[in-house]
């Protein structure tokens with residue numbers, strides 16, 4: 001069943017379906033749908049009356065566009081000085097080693113300003129203080145179920 005991608009309609013109308021608005025339309029498409037799926041790229045190509053190969057080529061040229069669904073969850077390990085001293089490096093390594101899952105984005109963030117909670121992580125934007133690898137890995141595994 002074809003998707004309608006109606007959230008993109010106002011953007012297409014605002015740009016009067018002009019081909020030179022391709023980048024703005026792609027950015028809006030990704031904002032609305034999370035990533036540029038093959039059907040969404042086809043919709044953009046048809047709407048702007050552009051060859052699909054041009055739309056795909058333009059989208060793949062820019063690193064800001066993604067072609068797979070974004071991870072459902074994000075865990076950022078604070079690697080600021082206080083967290084580093086409290087073992088953030090090892091924590092990050094353990095997470096990467098034990099939670100290699102496309103639905104979890106594991107990354108780093110510099111000091112978030114609440115160093116008394118070191119080592120800490122940000123899970124979907126929420127601060128989790130005083131983390132240790134085994135308990136954190138278990139909590140994240142539960143979150144991913």
Ligand code: FES
Nearest residue numbers: 078080083111115
């Ligand atoms: S160093 Fe981690 S919160 Fe400040």
